[in-house]
Amino acid sequence: MAQGGMYDQLGGGFHRYAVDETWTVPHFEKMLYDNGQLLSLYARSFASTQDPQDERIIRETIVFMDNNMTAPTGAFYSAIDAEVDHKEGLNYLWRPAEVRAALSNDKDREFALELFGVIEQGNFQDPHHPSEPRRNVLTQPKRDQQAAEHFNLSLDGFYERRDQVREAMLSIRDQRDQPSLDDKIIVSWNAIAIEGLADASIVLRDENILRRAERAADFILDEMLDADTNLMRIHRAGVSSTPAFLEDYAGLTAALLSIHRARASLRLEPELKYFRAAERLTNTALQRFGGSRGVLYDTTANQPDLLVRSASLYDGAIPSAQSIMLHNLLDFHAITREPERLQQAEALLRACSAEIDRSPIATINSVRALLRFIAIDSELPERLGPPREETPSPEAREQPLRVMASADRITIPETGETTLRVRLEIDSEYHINAFDAGHESLVPLSLSIHNGAGITARVEAPEPSKLSIAGIDANVYSGEVDLLVRLSRDQSEDFRGRPILVLEYQACTENACLAPASVELAVSIDQGW
Numbered sequence: 001m002a003q004g005g006m007y008d009q010l011g012g013g014f015h016r017y018a019v020d021e022t023w024t025v026p027h028f029e030k031m032l033y034d035n036g037q038l039l040s041l042y043a044r045s046f047a048s049t050q051d052p053q054d055e056r057i058i059r060e061t062i063v064f065m066d067n068n069m070t071a072p073t074g075a076f077y078s079a080i081d082a083e084v085d086h087k088e089g090l091n092y093l094w095r096p097a098e099v100r101a102a103l104s105n106d107k108d109r110e111f112a113l114e115l116f117g118v119i120e121q122g123n124f125q126d127p128h129h130p131s132e133p134r135r136n137v138l139t140q141p142k143r144d145q146q147a148a149e150h151f152n153l154s155l156d157g158f159y160e161r162r163d164q165v166r167e168a169m170l171s172i173r174d175q176r177d178q179p180s181l182d183d184k185i186i187v188s189w190n191a192i193a194i195e196g197l198a199d200a201s202i203v204l205r206d207e208n209i210l211r212r213a214e215r216a217a218d219f220i221l222d223e224m225l226d227a228d229t230n231l232m233r234i235h236r237a238g239v240s241s242t243p244a245f246l247e248d249y250a251g252l253t254a255a256l257l258s259i260h261r262a263r264a265s266l267r268l269e270p271e272l273k274y275f276r277a278a279e280r281l282t283n284t285a286l287q288r289f290g291g292s293r294g295v296l297y298d299t300t301a302n303q304p305d306l307l308v309r310s311a312s313l314y315d316g317a318i319p320s321a322q323s324i325m326l327h328n329l330l331d332f333h334a335i336t337r338e339p340e341r342l343q344q345a346e347a348l349l350r351a352c353s354a355e356i357d358r359s360p361i362a363t364i365n366s367v368r369a370l371l372r373f374i375a376i377d378s379e380l381p382e383r384l385g386p387p388r389e390e391t392p393s394p395e396a397r398e399q400p401l402r403v404m405a406s407a408d409r410i411t412i413p414e415t416g417e418t419t420l421r422v423r424l425e426i427d428s429e430y431h432i433n434a435f436d437a438g439h440e441s442l443v444p445l446s447l448s449i450h451n452g453a454g455i456t457a458r459v460e461a462p463e464p465s466k467l468s469i470a471g472i473d474a475n476v477y478s479g480e481v482d483l484l485v486r487l488s489r490d491q492s493e494d495f496r497g498r499p500i501l502v503l504e505y506q507a508c509t510e511n512a513c514l515a516p517a518s519v520e521l522a523v524s525i526d527q528g529w
Helices: 032-049 052-068 096-102 106-115 144-150 155-173 187-204 207-223 246-265 273-289 321-336 339-358 364-376 380-384
Strands: 232-236 239-243 401-405 409-412 417-426 431-433 446-453 455-460 465-469 472-477 480-489 496-505 517-520 524-527
Touching: 032 052, 032 187, 052 144, 052 187, 052 207, 096 106, 096 155, 106 155, 144 155, 187 207, 187 232, 187 246, 207 246, 207 273, 246 273, 246 321, 273 321, 321 339, 321 364, 339 364, 339 380, 364 380, 401 517, 409 417, 409 480, 417 431, 446 455, 496 524
Parallel strands: 409 524
Antiparallel strands: 232 239, 401 417, 417 480, 431 472, 446 496, 455 480, 465 472, 496 517
């Protein structure tokens, strides 16, 4: 997403979604709730990988929000339109001559054209205005480290030069007609942005980012919530209106708890007003939106404009309100260890369990909550309902092999090779057949590349043990086995697709073998330049 057209390479922040299979052309609208959720996502990624590109995306997205979506009060506006002068994305599009005119020297011009993939024939044609010339959606085809190496720069040097051309081009773009702004302040959408900022402040260890989150939260608590915990949903032009829905109560609670966690993580002085407000909001939501069977409805019972009172679990562009409340209750229990919060979460899960069972992908945030609960109390599934009376197939049984890789991301250079160490841990009563299994009736161990091309893999493995089973001499591995995988480019074929390393094996005891199985290694494979 960060390398394609969904990301605004000059101004930061994300457009709504891509409309083509290469993720080059976006729908140019920018939504607060997308950027808030993506802050949380990139924060989680940075915490795992410490990838400087993740940090850059986080900081540039925050700058975008500061410059374009932040009200003087500190709260956040809702959206930025896709069209300019009734033309899709016109503000964001570039022709090569415009890039050259924006920059002062040939070196910067060529750097920008290549970095952002700007070509004479363009990569975008407005489908509603075919007479318009083709233009370019800016992308960054190479990852930051790859681009730095390509331009013979250090990573810091690359960032400095990239920022220089970005600022020059952005100053020209700012002189163009701008898309319109939806200046409503919506509580549930602000809550998502607050949570994203709090998550970012933790992984970047940056109190200033947390201050932004607190300022937005303070505005909502001061101006849109009264002493009786009546929350309003929308604020515009100095006026708060529309009683809040469950998603506003649940989302604001999640945001306030995220601030509470961030302050603790950053070792700041406790500020209990956020936690206390979260408690009040939760108690009010359970009372006002609760139903007889533990379900939480999206609206209150006394809304005269609704014929049907819905209780949605579907996770769409934002998670469902019920799923957010599930996580809130589990968060409260994690902080306070109050059994009441766990009981409330179980009651809500019981009300939701049939829908989760019917459609676990559509209710994925509730599934996450269910897994969190089971980690606390493994007997929950038995209480929620009887187990299915099915005999699991051999393929569905727990496999006796665990596979671990030495890295979760590797880059295949244009020439030479890169190596990856893979450890296999085999349960004590099992063995697996070796790469040369020793007999044609046995399924050998194999490591192959799926879903991609242009890469070769060679495996160095230790000598297997010899084992005779039912008169068949087999070569096998048991216990722990370390493999060295050497990956290089296949010069006869272009690198393409999203390659996945797949380990295929068959596990056996001395008496019988399980069905052959496979494992996809959780390793991202990137192309070097």
